[in-house]
Amino acid sequence: MSGPLAGRRILILTGDVYEDLELWYPKLRLIEAGADVVVAGERAGAKYDGKHGYPCRADAALGEMRAADFDGLVVPGGFMPDKLRRDAHVLQLVRDFATTGKLVAAICHGGWIPISAGVYRGVRTTGSPGIKDDLVNAGAIWEDAPVVVDRNFVSSRKPDDLPDFCRAILAHFAAK
Numbered sequence: 001m002s003g004p005l006a007g008r009r010i011l012i013l014t015g016d017v018y019e020d021l022e023l024w025y026p027k028l029r030l031i032e033a034g035a036d037v038v039v040a041g042e043r044a045g046a047k048y049d050g051k052h053g054y055p056c057r058a059d060a061a062l063g064e065m066r067a068a069d070f071d072g073l074v075v076p077g078g079f080m081p082d083k084l085r086r087d088a089h090v091l092q093l094v095r096d097f098a099t100t101g102k103l104v105a106a107i108c109h110g111g112w113i114p115i116s117a118g119v120y121r122g123v124r125t126t127g128s129p130g131i132k133d134d135l136v137n138a139g140a141i142w143e144d145a146p147v148v149v150d151r152n153f154v155s156s157r158k159p160d161d162l163p164d165f166c167r168a169i170l171a172h173f174a175a176k
Helices: 020-032 080-084 088-099 108-117 129-137 159-174
Strands: 009-013 036-041 047-049 055-057 072-075 103-107 147-150 153-156
Touching: 009 020, 009 080, 020 036, 020 072, 020 103, 020 159, 036 055, 072 088, 072 108, 072 159, 080 108, 088 103, 088 108, 103 108, 103 159, 108 129, 108 153, 147 159, 153 159
Parallel strands: 009 036, 009 072, 072 103, 103 153
Antiparallel strands: 047 055, 147 153
């Protein structure tokens, strides 16, 4: 496929009760830009239902994913991040993306995963107002803005911010 992200591989996390728009909007936007997008859940081929009932089938198993195989990570919100942040492999995966300077993009409650991975200390970020205290307590520098970009970290607050979130992800790769 051609486009500004041709040759780029992006990993998106999924699980039960993910925020439907926060997974599907970036997934389709990144595919449209030419990226190879892999959606990973606990089990390859498993169907996960979004918060609003829209299903998503995992292309791959999270336990088999390695940051070295991807250029970036997108973490949707919903209630899914609260479960996945208890998975040691997921946390190490996020740390590997962060420490190698690869994109770590989280929206809404997706910020719970980088918080638990310990990668937000000193990072300017935003997220759902519901996790503002968690972000601050994790050492993040909170900003109430539609999108916040700090080095390889991109974050947004809610589904209404998705256009800004996706533009920032595309701009991250355009600058590389």
